Amino acid sequence: MAKYTVIHNCEHEEHLDLFGPLKDRAYRLTQLRQRPCHDCQRTSHEGDNDEARVLSHLDGLPVLSGTPGQTAWAESIRRRLITQADAMIAAHAADPRAQEEPSIMAMWNARLEALRRQTSASWWIDTRGMSPQTVLTMAVS
Numbered sequence: 785m786a787k788y789t790v791i792h793n794c795e796h797e798e799h800l801d802l803f804g805p806l807k808d809r810a811y812r813l814t815q816l817r818q819r820p821c822h823d824c825q826r827t828s829h830e831g832d833n834d835e836a837r838v839l840s841h842l843d844g845l846p847v848l849s850g851t852p853g854q855t856a857w858a859e860s861i862r863r864r865l866i867t868q869a870d871a872m873i874a875a876h877a878a879d880p881r882a883q884e885e886p887s888i889m890a891m892w893n894a895r896l897e898a899l900r901r902q903t904s905a906s907w908w909i910d911t912r913g914m915s916p917q918t919v920l921t922m923a924v925s
Contacts (some may be wrong), residue, residue, distance in 0.1 A: 794820035794851060839863060852904030858905035861912045869896055869916035892920065899923035 787798050790813060802809040814890050839925055840859055840918070846853045848855040873892045899920055902908065913920050 790816045790829055792816065794824040795822040796824060798822075813876060842895040845900055846903045848905040848908070849903050850884070854905035858908035861908045862902075865908070865911065865914075865916060865919050866896075866899060869899060869920050872916045872920075893919040895923050 785801050785803050786809065787801055788809070790800065791838075792798065798816070802812055834856075842865060844868075845862070848858050850858065870902065873896055876892065877889055902923060911922065914922075
């Protein structure tokens with residue numbers, strides 16, 4: 785174990801203990817220097833969550849249910865997944881073959897609406913690493 789002082793890219797200084805082989809510690813220090821400190825990361829995430837909450841309200845999305853921490857985190861996840869799902873559906877709609885099968889586009893749009901109505905913060909957190917297509921399929925099940 786050794787004590788180190790790291791100056792992050794946000795210019796805040798942090799004192800920490802690192803364990804393990806010297807080359808692993810050197811790599812970890814390099815990684816830490818390229819990121820903001822923990823407090824700046826937390827502040828950035830809080831700002832992202834607040835922005836997502838405001839945008840969700842403006843888009844007419846329902847209020848999420850859960851603990852304050854869950855709902856704050858889930859707002860950003862919901863925003864990202866709905867944006868990705870909407871982009872995926874728009875890309876499918878632009879495909880000339882989609883004009884031949886309007887029922888498929890109707891199905892995807894219905895699933896997007898079901899996704900927009902999902903109010904459980906824990907559901908959004910549980911789906912955070914999934915693809916938009918998978919999440920759209922889950923929205924109706």
